[in-house]
Amino acid sequence: MATLSDIGVAAAINILSAFAFFLAFAILRIQPVNDRVYFPKWYTKGLRCSPLANGAFASKFLNLDFRSYARFLNWMPAALRMPEPELIDHAGLDSAVYLRIYLLGLKIFVPIALLAFTIMVPVNWTNNNLEHSGLTFSDIDKLSISNIPNGSDRYWTHLVMAYAFTFWTCYVLKREYEIVAAMRLHFLASEQRRPDQFTVLVRNIPPDPDESVSELVEHFFLVNHPDHYLSHQVVYNANKLSGLVKEKKKIKNWLDYYQNKYERNPSKRPFLKTGFLGLWGDSVDAVDFYTAKIERLSRDISTETEKITNNPKSIMPAAFVSFKTRWGAAVCAQTQQCRNPTTWLTECAPEPRDLYWENLAIPFVFLTIRRLIVAVAFFFLTFFFMIPIAIVQSLANIESIEKTLPFLKPIIEVKFIKSFIQGFLPGIALKIFLIFLPTILMIMSKFEGFISLSSLERRSASRYYFFQFINVFLGSIITGTAFQQLNHFIHQSTNEIPKTIGASIPMKATFFITYIMVDGWAGVAAEILRLKPLIIYHLKNFFLVKTEKDREEAMDPGTLGFNTGEPQIQLYFLLGLVYAVVTPILLPFIIVFFGLSYVVFRHQIINVYNQEYESAAAFWPDVHLRIIVALIVSQLLLMGLLSTKEAASSTPLLITLPVLTIWFHRFCKERYEPAFVRYPLQEAMMKDTLERAREPNLNLKGFFQNAYMHPVFKSVDEDDVDVAMEEWEVEPSLVATKRTSKRSTPFSSKHGGSTLSLPEANNESSKPENA
């Protein structure tokens, strides 16, 4: 039970550390040498040139204009200045809608907080239950529901508030769903011609003894979609080839490193040892060694390429089928093709750069088996992850280290180091696990067989949310591992569960306030510093970069990271909704989180992140669903809490809330979700008609030529992107791009791709603010 002043101190510390991060960012940001770390987005869009090119030598690396240091927070208004339509042009719809999640948080919680502080806090404050209870209590508890005596009529206020908050949340959610759906449809409608609009991915093509996959696909679609079928592209199993190409790239980096070393110090040729980790073995000339290795790999790659193109076994039973019209593609994607619903599976093709090629060939039966395996594995991961960690912890103590590595003994026995290790070791296994958790979840999703990066990230996000819900939210409220909770709940009566959790909720308010400040305030402020990319960029810059192109590759703009970012936001929605009625003092902290994150991430999206794909906000149904889940959880917990408070007469009124919320969710799902899943024929027809009128003699076949070629084939002949570019430049554009883009957004991602239309881009306001 922390007092208000305790929380004040914690707040001060976190605010100070946040400010420290901002200050560091402000200083690092305006150094020209860091320009590519803090403004990579503008480089990839070709709107900013290297500041190293001109000016005095010192000013190439340090900013000597001291006036610019004074305005160290001016990035904040600048980040807010870009209007939303331009933001969509600049960074894509995914990013723009992702920012709306933070706005949604503000829209939901600001009115709720106002209402709670004008009505509920006075009701709570004017009691003296705690004073009479003889328990120790703090001012914060006086503001919470704990201050109301059992069986009091004042609980009606909380009941009414619960209704008001639910209705307000649902209203905002519905409006937001409506807006996002409209934005998505508008975005899709105003897009330029892209191959994925005309293309359908066909999977599980049944084997045929007489025909090759390619012939089979052609015949099937010529028969069943005679008026619309145009062409197709088979999918090759190029997993081995991509391994080789990746290997080659790595070796090339080493070669560059040694060549740079040699150039800087031409007197001494660099040598290396060929054995394990370069620690022993024969000493050879490094440049020659790697040059030879690259030559060997290039030979292997060309052999493998030939093998793939000539061997029919390397063709997977999947194909990209292109149609003459968007209408034809929309029809094919939404219908069932064959009697056997597990063959000839069609779906809208993802963007080429969104594809996860490795999973294209998994047959149907394996998909269902894999799903079962992953479901079971995830269950064990969530509820039993503490077991292996506890084992590691028990092994990784000082005694066993001393036993296995006796030569470390004298160092360990130093008192300071010993206590450090003893305090540090038990936590490290857990910490490492938590750092790798998103990766583990991503591997699970990949194993499960999703075929686009966007769906992989969405799936990982829902798993991560569930894990956090169980292990962070419930785990903090009911201390104990998830398995202990599970065991506890199984042995408890059904209506006891919300009671148990509900009753301990008010007591955990201060814990969560601290959590919000550390994770939500300081954590978000740290995000803007980009410490890891900063270090890596400078390392690469020093060791590997030779040409301007290398420098461009050394940039790591990163992405939003939907699979980790969104579940984090959702945790705040959950906390806000759960504590809105119970301990409203938590709400301002959450509002600060949402506001701060909005500004920070808007800045990052404008200046830094470069999305790998564009799913046109396909994740919104997930976001909506999880807020609904949080709402229902908050209602159930309030019900449990009130029933321990002997306000049982409120139970029937509280039960109707989740029923209504579930119904609301179903309504929204039916009303808005189809916009995120299917492409309406009316829209497709409209775009087709418009296009036919504008360009009657369009040659679409050429347009599709290599759109869905495996990226590895493009990159085989080295420096792939430029080759792909040439094909793309031929493409006529509906809306002329005003920006003279050197490398427009979509190309910059790994797998080559497609272009977005950038209507009426306002060059003035979209320039980065650079003093």
Place this chain on the structure above:
Amino acid sequence: MATLSDIGVAAAINILSAFAFFLAFAILRIQPVNDRVYFPKWYTKGLRCSPLANGAFASKFLNLDFRSYARFLNWMPAALRMPEPELIDHAGLDSAVYLRIYLLGLKIFVPIALLAFTIMVPVNWTNNNLEHSGLTFSDIDKLSISNIPNGSDRYWTHLVMAYAFTFWTCYVLKREYEIVAAMRLHFLASEQRRPDQFTVLVRNIPPDPDESVSELVEHFFLVNHPDHYLSHQVVYNANKLSGLVKEKKKIKNWLDYYQNKYERNPSKRPFLKTGFLGLWGDSVDAVDFYTAKIERLSRDISTETEKITNNPKSIMPAAFVSFKTRWGAAVCAQTQQCRNPTTWLTECAPEPRDLYWENLAIPFVFLTIRRLIVAVAFFFLTFFFMIPIAIVQSLANIESIEKTLPFLKPIIEVKFIKSFIQGFLPGIALKIFLIFLPTILMIMSKFEGFISLSSLERRSASRYYFFQFINVFLGSIITGTAFQQLNHFIHQSTNEIPKTIGASIPMKATFFITYIMVDGWAGVAAEILRLKPLIIYHLKNFFLVKTEKDREEAMDPGTLGFNTGEPQIQLYFLLGLVYAVVTPILLPFIIVFFGLSYVVFRHQIINVYNQEYESAAAFWPDVHLRIIVALIVSQLLLMGLLSTKEAASSTPLLITLPVLTIWFHRFCKERYEPAFVRYPLQEAMMKDTLERAREPNLNLKGFFQNAYMHPVFKSVDEDDVDVAMEEWEVEPSLVATKRTSKRSTPFSSKHGGSTLSLPEANNESSKPENA
């Protein structure tokens, strides 16, 4: 705890009563006067003429050929003789697949019973737990799991058996799903051209200020399906008109009654009183009175018809849109048309006779609200239905009757009557409720807004199953009302629930054996007697029938009644699966039920029932799902039972069973369900191509002219069917029908309809066995 001999006595009684029913049926059936009650199917198919037409007078009504009495059970082999393909031609796929549910029961339970009796019964029998327990027990209990001492290793047998039974059930289910899906697709593929193959039902057409619904539909589909759209038919709101037509039909019956009366006794014109129930009021000539009334109604009907056709407000925002090809219709039904997913909702049009016209105009928002209301209402119906019944029961006691109707007092006070009423009254309210339950559930489904009779019946069936599961199955095991159970379960820990139920399962075995014999043996045997239709037919025949056509209308062949029959079968699946491991002695009783029902219903389907619609076995996914549910329930209850038996080490092994079963269900759902929901494009294209090759100059437009006219318009001009017939006869047939059908099956149902192809009908074997 009944002994074996108790059960033997009960079995004898029920077998005897079943035989009595069969005997009565055998005698009544061969009386010519009952021919239309026991063979209506053949009359509606036009394959049997009235036996009244020829022969001696006495033999018109009574069968005097005494040899035929000797072979009184010969209908059984006859019922089994018709091969399945012919059965499908004769009675439709729905009926044929419905019979397969009984066969499925046999396929599942016969091997399970064999295995149980060879392995599990000896294991149970060779213990002496009960003898040492000091409890009273019977031989039946010695055969059950109760005879095994707690913590015994013998429970491994039951565990292995549970696995074996689950795998066997799943294997049979999967095979059956596969077969039924193939049958459905074959049936659809071999069907003749029917309007519903080319037609899509469009609902929620948005209002347009400038265009009428008809123009709007035409423009929308001309734009969005330009190559495929052919014509459309708007839907009129003719609910009032159908009321008038129904009223007229009723009045006409009365007129017929009085005319008959007058003809039989021409000396005295029949009079009637116009007041309440004909008890008082002015006395008028009945024939004149009703003739005048009919005239007035006919005038009203023609005014109303005119009003509907001229008033644009009576056009509902729904339409039937017909396409040039099946491919076009399949595409339109499976795709989303408009940005707003709640307008222009398309789905495959049901057969005209399957349509439930009243629900065609419900807008989307109301649909979701109605669904919520029905869900809540059904919840209360299931768990609180005892409350109003208890109130009625408390009111309907002898004292209150004597108070309200004092003149009955002397009669009631007679001792015999008094005790009869006292024993009878409390039960009657419950009995009446249970009789009306299917109707109540059907009204709920209608309120919910389903638009076809088949979906109404499917929905009612699932509700009825749920009600039975809660109130019959759980209600019998844990005595007490559903609400008490619910309350009990809420206050109980989650893993206690299967324990509580599981532990009382073995004790209820004898109760369920009796239940099966009464409901499943005698009840099924009573079904074949058709007592209610028999009485009604003879009443109508005596009072109303004038012409042969009237006699045809007096026949009430009835239908299978999916909404009541299927849940009953499912209860037996549930009992069988739950008791297979616990008390295998129950299995033979269930096998007898399945065998007997199969024969009885096969006979009824061949000779009696006339389906109102043909959904091509669209109900199979529901059947499959419910058996899976029964399987999972049985696994959970076994887990609960074994954990009370201190065989807790088996729990982890038992938990994997439901996980695997759920996974199996999901696999089947994805693999087979689409065949029941969507029409594959390949199939559509194949039929289209075939048809185009055979009849290049087909005029489809005329074919659709009145296919989806509201049935009431057809019947307005009296004797609707013949008019509809004429239109139909024009239709060219792919496979010539060998039977010269006077009124082929589909026409005979209420709403007019379509024809089925009857390839290679074998006239020999399909004739009814008539000695």
